[in-house]
Amino acid sequence: MSNSYAQAILRTTDVAEAVRVAGLLLNLADTRELEVDFEAGVSTPHDLERLSEVLPDADWWSYGTARRGSSRSGDSPSECLPIFMSRWCLGPDSVEAFLAAARNVPAMVRWDFSGWPAAPEIGLGCGGTRGAYVTVCVNARDVYLEDLATDHTVYVHVKQIEAQRSTWLAAQVGLQVIGELQMAPV
Template identity: 70%
Template sequence: MANSYAQAVLRTTDLAEVLRAAGRLLELADTTELEVDFEARVSTPGELERLSGVMPEAEWFSYGTDRHGFSKDGGVPSECLPVLLRRWCMAPETVEEFVAVAGDVPAMVRWDFNGWPEAPEVGLGSGGCRGAYVTVCMNARDLDICFVEEPAPDHTLYVHVKQIEAERAPWLAAQVGLRIIGELEMAPL
């Protein structure tokens, strides 16, 4: 598992607004190869049923003090709640359905693409795929939603960059009318 570095650039209770801002950032990126990863913290059988429908063959693991199950062990997620569901490499067209069924659960959408554009104003050439992500955390303020104990009342947009190119994050935010609102932090992928 690799890590990237991310900075929050928007926090709002308006999910449509945060998704539009994510779209503006993606317009800057080289998205000739674009895929999406999903994660959701699932606590009830109803949430599990809804999210499993849009995350076929999702990896899952139980979390918390009573952690007792993992998809690779052949367990049944409904018997191990709460669980974290993960599904990687989904088509971008699946985002709308995922967002619709996620409802108020802590969830994450991460767009993975080829790279960021040149940022000549801050002395950076085109960025490669390492560190090139945009993440929306729904009902969560933490990039690692496994640690979210209670759903947040808002949603947070993060831009990911290489650690050595940290100055790219505020530059990207400014290109779409946003600004950095948090510290650069390591983001597990």
């Protein structure tokens, strides 16, 4: 696992607005090789059923004080709740169904693409694949899905050495950064 550095640029109670802003950012990016990753913290059998329908074959593992199972062990996820589900490398057409299934579950959609555009006004060339992501966290205010909330946060990911790209990207879509740059697992 590698890391990127994420910075929040929008917090909203409207998930459609968060996805719209993610789309504006993706319009700036080199998306010739676009993949989407999904993660969710699941606590109830009903949430598990809904999310399993849109994330078939998802990897999962239990979390919290009662850690006791995972997909790798062949356990039943319904017997190991709460669990954390993860499914990588799906197409962008999966986003709407995933967000509809997530409802009030802390969840994350991360778009992974080929790179950010050049930002000559701040001295940066095109960014490569490392650190080129857009993330929407629903019902959570952090990329780890630990700070639960009733709102949703949009993050841009950049290389740590190119931290100023976050501010530049936010400005390109009429926003500004919120908070500090933070390490994010990818």
